[in-house]
Amino acid sequence: MHIERFEIEERFHGPPRSGNGGYTCGRIAQHLQGTVAVRLKVPPPLGTELRLETAAHEAHLFDGTALVGQAKQSALSLSPPPCPSYEEAQKASQSYIGFSMHSFPGCFVCGPQREPRDGLRIFPGPLEGSSTIAAPWTPDASLADASGNLKREFLWASLDCAGAFVHFPLPDGVAIVLGELTASIVGSVRPGERCIVMGWPIGVDGRKRLSGTAVYGPGGCLVAMAQAVWIEVPSNSWS
Numbered sequence: 001m002h003i004e005r006f007e008i009e010e011r012f013h014g015p016p017r018s019g020n021g022g023y024t025c026g027r028i029a030q031h032l033q034g035t036v037a038v039r040l041k042v043p044p045p046l047g048t049e050l051r052l053e054t055a056a057h058e059a060h061l062f063d064g065t066a067l068v069g070q071a072k073q074s075a076l077s078l079s080p081p082p083c084p085s086y087e088e089a090q091k092a093s094q095s096y097i098g099f100s101m102h103s104f105p106g107c108f109v110c111g112p113q114r115e116p117r118d119g120l121r122i123f124p125g126p127l128e129g130s131s132t133i134a135a136p137w138t139p140d141a142s143l144a145d146a147s148g149n150l151k152r153e154f155l156w157a158s159l160d161c162a163g164a165f166v167h168f169p170l171p172d173g174v175a176i177v178l179g180e181l182t183a184s185i186v187g188s189v190r191p192g193e194r195c196i197v198m199g200w201p202i203g204v205d206g207r208k209r210l211s212g213t214a215v216y217g218p219g220g221c222l223v224a225m226a227q228a229v230w231i232e233v234p235s236n237s238w239s
Contacts, residue, residue: 002031002054008046011118012108012157014177015237019044020108021178022160026153028052028061028071029183037074037182041067076184080214080225081132081200088127089134089196095125096135097168103175103235110161117142120154122197124162132200133166137215141191149188155215159183159226162199163211167230175237176209176230183226189217196220207232 006027014020025038031054044050044061051062059071084092098110105113109120117140124135143154164176189195195217202210209232214225 004052005049007049008044010046013046014107015104020157023153023157025181026156028059028069032073035074035076035184036071038069038071039180040069044068074182076182078212078225078227083196083216083220084127084134086136086194089136092125092127093123093135096123109157124165124199134198137195137197139191144191149190155185155224156183158197158215159213159224162197163213163228164230166199166201166211167209173235174232175235176232179231180229181226185224187223189223193218
């Protein structure tokens, strides 16, 4: 078993005082190969030493004795929509509902309050005549690994929030948070390369809302895809 200790930095928060779900899932899954399903059990704490225990086919993240999240190798049956042009994604992003209605406007991934080179600033809006949403995204150099490629946890993060916004607008008093993310990373991108992030609805099951997301790199090449389970919570949970 491999044991690693780390903290989730304030920069990578989603809701206030909580790590972004996609980023945290990526950290939990970082040593597992292939498609991985990660389930979050509690809001990931910020600025606290966490312990990641990784075995051959699974991983667990702990805050002391409390289980924050768990991962296991899995499978993913998903057919992402065709990649739009970069110009189509730019046009769609102008209608991002998060500019006027956002549960967590400081989110590392999708928060409009985040400055360039700080947050990912992925702002997906509807593609014309479709239930699919899309956004342009150019990763920042601060997100690269030693080889110059984007770190995997930031690809996981980019697969997160677009899956929420396909379910917007939400009823009054309701927010949704990531419960489970199953992701397959099939390629890589480098900072500065123009990418497109997409999201589409899959279904609703009680308080659960299901969605798919994908990241395309230069030339419309699929880089990563995921299926998410979002959970309805009261919107005042973080007030």
